[in-house]
Amino acid sequence: MIDDRYSRQTLLPEIGPNGQKKLSNSRAVVIGCGALGTYALGFLARAGVGQVVVVDRDVIDLSNLQRQSLFEEGDVGRPKAKVAEERLRRINSDIEIWGVVADVNYSNIQKFIRGASVVLDATDNMETRFLINDACVKNRIPWIYAGAVGVTGMVMGILPDGPCLRCVFPELPQPGQLPTCDTVGIINTLPSAVASIETTEAFKIMLGKERMKELYVLDIWAGDLQKIKVRKDPRCETCGKGNFEYLRAHKRKLAVSMCGRNAVQVIPARERKGDLVNLERKLSKLGQTSIVDGVLRFKAKGADLTVFPDGRTIVAGTTDLARAKTLFSKYIGD
Numbered sequence: 001m002i003d004d005r006y007s008r009q010t011l012l013p014e015i016g017p018n019g020q021k022k023l024s025n026s027r028a029v030v031i032g033c034g035a036l037g038t039y040a041l042g043f044l045a046r047a048g049v050g051q052v053v054v055v056d057r058d059v060i061d062l063s064n065l066q067r068q069s070l071f072e073e074g075d076v077g078r079p080k081a082k083v084a085e086e087r088l089r090r091i092n093s094d095i096e097i098w099g100v101v102a103d104v105n106y107s108n109i110q111k112f113i114r115g116a117s118v119v120l121d122a123t124d125n126m127e128t129r130f131l132i133n134d135a136c137v138k139n140r141i142p143w144i145y146a147g148a149v150g151v152t153g154m155v156m157g158i159l160p161d162g163p164c165l166r167c168v169f170p171e172l173p174q175p176g177q178l179p180t181c182d183t184v185g186i187i188n189t190l191p192s193a194v195a196s197i198e199t200t201e202a203f204k205i206m207l208g209k210e211r212m213k214e215l216y217v218l219d220i221w222a223g224d225l226q227k228i229k230v231r232k233d234p235r236c237e238t239c240g241k242g243n244f245e246y247l248r249a250h251k252r253k254l255a256v257s258m259c260g261r262n263a264v265q266v267i268p269a270r271e272r273k274g275d276l277v278n279l280e281r282k283l284s285k286l287g288q289t290s291i292v293d294g295v296l297r298f299k300a301k302g303a304d305l306t307v308f309p310d311g312r313t314i315v316a317g318t319t320d321l322a323r324a325k326t327l328f329s330k331y332i333g334d
Contacts, residue, residue, distance in 0.1 A: 006047070022206060022207050023047060023049050023050065023203070024048055026049050026051070027049075027116050028044050028051070028052050028116065028120060029053045029054075029118075029119045029120070030053065030120045031055055031119065031123055031128070031132055032054075032122030033056035033058075034056075034058075034080070035064075035068050035069075036121075036122040036148055036194060036195045037056065037084075037195075038068045038191075039196070039199075040202075041054055041070065045095060046092060047199075048092065048095060051096045052096070053098045053112070054081050054097075054098070054100065056084075057101070057102060059077055059079050059080065060075045061076065061261055061263075063260065067186060067188040067191050068080075070083065070084050070088075079293050082293050084099050085097050086099075101308065102310075106248060109131055109132065109247075110247070113135055118141070118142050119136055119141055119144070120143070120144050120198060120199070120202055121146050121198075122146065124258070124260060125256070125259060129165060130166070131246040133145075133158065133238055134238055134244040134245070137158075137238050142157070142158065142159050142205045144156070144157050145158060145165050147194070148190045149184060149186055150186060150187070151190060151220050153190055153191075153193065153217075153218045153220070154216065155197045155215075155218075156216065157201045157204075157205065162232040163232040163236070167236045167239065167240075168215060180260070187220065193218060212227070214228055254267050254325075255267070255321045255324055256321075257321065258314070261314075262316065262318065264318060264319060264320070264324035266312070266314075266315060266325055267311075268311040268312070272309065272311030275294075276291055276309060283296075283331060287303065288300070294309055303315075303317075313332055315327050315328060
């Protein structure tokens with residue numbers, strides 16, 4: 001039986017009772033839980049999408065609260081995916097929700113998107129988007145590209161046969177080539193607008209409806225919305241040639257600056273096994289430590305580290321990759 005909570009959207013001819021049943025039988029995977037992700041997740045949960053998965057590598061920072069709608073002050077320092085899971089369960093207890101704290105990379109992305117009706121991009125970097133593109137095209141899963149920075153956002157729905165993201169961006173941009181939240185900032189009304197378009201396109205895919213075929217470019221300050229026609233490139237490495245290079249290990253970066261954060265993520269060469277209790281015991285002699293939600297926080301003079309169970313570490317207070325790797329080696333080890 002369709003819950004009364006969905007009565008206002010089942011009145012829509014675009015959805016109706018049968019469409020609501022399709023949503024309840026769908027699985028949406030959201031990669032990233034920042035500004036776009038928190039809004040998109042709220043829309044998906046409130047609309048009654050039956051299974052919602054969010055995967056995110058980060059913890060909540062005070063600077064996130066300006067635009068990330070699921071978080072509040074008391075959440076600072078906690079893993080975004082777990083806090084999102086808790087909030088979403090309180091929004092809609094009738095659907096299945098999983099928050100996964102993990103770095104999405106070549107070794108795990110196909111596991112995360114398995115069985116998805118649609119994948120929503122809520123990431124903060126083009127390298128991960130190229131990875132999502134490879135994985136979704138290879139596994140024939142529709143996905144929605146979305147980005148938001150400054151006052152400008154972009155959205156594009158991508159089907160397995162293309163055109164895909166690399167038909168638009170054939171090569172990965174060079175570091176510093178594209179603006180980021182760190183360099184130009186972001187107005188907090190933009191993510192909700194971009195996520196609204198992105199999630200609506202995801203609904204269309206889950207409902208089996210006609211989706212948009214253009215790249216949407218939104219300037220929320222100027223109130224301008226453009227549609228740019230995208231054609232499939234037969235020379236495209238992904239949807240044209242089937243060369244899924246970002247699913248191969250050599251593309252993995254061991255240290256990367258995090259957009260919107262004065263922080264660097266460091267990935268150990270080998271995944272760490274076991275809990276973090278022994279590591280906390282060792283680091284407690286050198287500074288302040290705590291384990292919350294299975295994540296170790298360590299602060300000492302000149303060091304602010306968040307260590308996840310697999311050894312992945314966020315080094316706060318710097319965007320210098322070399323310094324971050326030095327601090328990681330000093331306190332965590334290679």
